[in-house]
Amino acid sequence: MTGIALDAPHHILDLTLADEGKRRTEWAERSMPVLRQIRARFAAERPLAGRRLSCCLHVTTETANLMITLRAAGAEVALCASNPLSTQDDVAAHLVRDHGVHVYAIKGEDHETYYTHLAQALAFGPDLTQDDGADLVGALMMTALGRLEDLSGPIRAMVEAMSAEERTAMVSRVKGSTEETTTGVIRLKAMAKEGILRFPILAVNDSRTKHMFDNRYGTGQSTLDGIIRATNMLIAGSTTVVAGYGWCGRGLAMRARGAGATVIVTEVDAVAALEAKMDGFEVMTMAEAATRGDLFCTLTGNMHVIRPEHFAVMKDGAIICNSGHFNIELDLEGLAAMSSARSDVRDFVEEFVVNGRRILVLAEGRLINLAAAEGHPASVMDMSFANQALAAEYLVRHAGTLENAVHRLPPEVDTEIATLKMAAMGAAFDVLTPEQTKYLASWDSGT
Numbered sequence: 001m002t003g004i005a006l007d008a009p010h011h012i013l014d015l016t017l018a019d020e021g022k023r024r025t026e027w028a029e030r031s032m033p034v035l036r037q038i039r040a041r042f043a044a045e046r047p048l049a050g051r052r053l054s055c056c057l058h059v060t061t062e063t064a065n066l067m068i069t070l071r072a073a074g075a076e077v078a079l080c081a082s083n084p085l086s087t088q089d090d091v092a093a094h095l096v097r098d099h100g101v102h103v104y105a106i107k108g109e110d111h112e113t114y115y116t117h118l119a120q121a122l123a124f125g126p127d128l129t130q131d132d133g134a135d136l137v138g139a140l141m142m143t144a145l146g147r148l149e150d151l152s153g154p155i156r157a158m159v160e161a162m163s164a165e166e167r168t169a170m171v172s173r174v175k176g177s178t179e180e181t182t183t184g185v186i187r188l189k190a191m192a193k194e195g196i197l198r199f200p201i202l203a204v205n206d207s208r209t210k211h212m213f214d215n216r217y218g219t220g221q222s223t224l225d226g227i228i229r230a231t232n233m234l235i236a237g238s239t240t241v242v243a244g245y246g247w248c249g250r251g252l253a254m255r256a257r258g259a260g261a262t263v264i265v266t267e268v269d270a271v272a273a274l275e276a277k278m279d280g281f282e283v284m285t286m287a288e289a290a291t292r293g294d295l296f297c298t299l300t301g302n303m304h305v306i307r308p309e310h311f312a313v314m315k316d317g318a319i320i321c322n323s324g325h326f327n328i329e330l331d332l333e334g335l336a337a338m339s340s341a342r343s344d345v346r347d348f349v350e351e352f353v354v355n356g357r358r359i360l361v362l363a364e365g366r367l368i369n370l371a372a373a374e375g376h377p378a379s380v381m382d383m384s385f386a387n388q389a390l391a392a393e394y395l396v397r398h399a400g401t402l403e404n405a406v407h408r409l410p411p412e413v414d415t416e417i418a419t420l421k422m423a424a425m426g427a428a429f430d431v432l433t434p435e436q437t438k439y440l441a442s443w444d445s446g447t
């Protein structure tokens with residue numbers, strides 16, 4: 001164990017950073033008009049009064065605005081990081097000092113501390129959790145199943161020290177959870193399929209106002225931003241290999257092309273591969289792309305997408321990074337094993353020497369947009385976190401009526417969020433006339 005008390009009110013780097021965190025959180029707030037409106041309603045209605053929420057999210061300025069919204073709704077909130085490198089320490093300080101949020105997160109925390117922080121968020125005794133990658137729910141389900149050997153060290157130590165009654169109470173107290181990202185939703189659906197979920201999940205990622213914007217435009221822009229901040233490389237004229245042409249991959253491919261790169265896409269899904277081809281990208285196997293790329297980025301949610309057989313044929317100076325949820329998209333252990341030397345050559349850039357050629361790995365293969373840049377712009381997180389806030393409210397309002405399965409928010413929520421966003425952007429759209437509504441519901445008129 002790390003010696004950090006599980007019931008400590010917070011565990012952050014430095015409280016004196018709070019002023020800067022406040023300034024930056026307020027800057028993000030300016031671009032979050034939808035969340036601001038929800039916050040104002042929550043402050044009046046207090047839909048989460050008396051609830052305890054444990055959130056495992058990237059500790060960024062946008063997340064701070066979500067936390068402040070949950071507090072306005074009346075909740076007690078604990079927050080730990082969903083990635084060891086994505087925490088903004090000034091934001092953590094601001095949330096602790098000015099909003100009474102129990103933050104357990106420090107940028108660059110080691111493996112042990114990362115899981116101690118998750119344990120602290122669980123020890124907080126939540127009624128609801130918010131996950132980005134299903135780590136909290138995963139730990140709760142392992143506990144419920146008695147699979148303590150599968151829990152990460154500090155969480156395992158905490159659970160082992162609890163009585164059977166305390167473990168049951170910790171799990172049964174949780175009435176629902178929300179999930180932010182594709183990888184988390186995949187894991188939660190696997191739990192639902194095995195019939196082990198003990199409470200309902202709202203898959204925020206599956207809202208159209210989330211994945212179509214956050215995953216595509218957010219990831220597209222912020223991934224390029226992270227790569228540029230880490231390397232200062234010129235994208236124009238480079239050959240950029242994008243692995244995965246889902247929502248995130250589409251976004252990055254689009255933005256890299258816009259910046260002047262020749263973009264190669266790799267895929268395993270025939271339809272997605274065809275879509276990339278018809279969107280005008282080169283599509284080929286990773287085995288072939290490995291010999292061509294100057295820059296590689298994985299965004300698949302899968303494991304070992306780039307592995308030793310690929311590293312072995314890359315050009316000298318090839319840059320490798322990942323913007324999918326986990327760093328296992330890159331087989332970094334395989335790379336280390338085949339390297340004759342490795343060294344840090346710049347912040348966020350580690351050089352491996354393979355057969356005399358240099359391969360540069362960014363940010364330990366962790367989410368490059370959050371590790372080396374600030375994550376998604378606030379304007380797009382406005383919609384994602386509007387979904388998160390409304391999902392927490394939905395779970396409370398529908399407590400006891402939802403099956404222990406993975407649910408989506410109703411489509412009206414997408415319509416509400418998109419309408420508010422359009423209004424905030426000063427853009428209008430048409431509404432159906434009564435005649436059109438009737439026509440679209442009929443089969444026998446107007447043909």
Ligand SMILES: NC(=O)c1ccc[n+]([C@@H]2O[C@H](COP(=O)([O-])OP(=O)(O)OC[C@H]3O[C@@H](n4cnc5c(N)ncnc54)[C@H](O)[C@@H]3O)[C@@H](O)[C@H]2O)c1
Pocket residue numbers: 181182183184211214215219243244245246247248249266267268269272299300301302304305323324325326367368369376
């Ligand atoms: N960087 C961020 O801030 C951010 C934001 C949102 C989501 N994510 C994460 O990014 C990942 C992708 O999310 P998404 O919403 O685009 O998912 P998605 O399901 O829309 O797309 C993933 C694509 O990767 C493809 N793929 C799977 N294995 C592959 C392989 N071996 N080689 C090439 N392609 C492969 C799939 O066929 C699919 O088309 C997930 O891990 C998600 O959690 C990251």
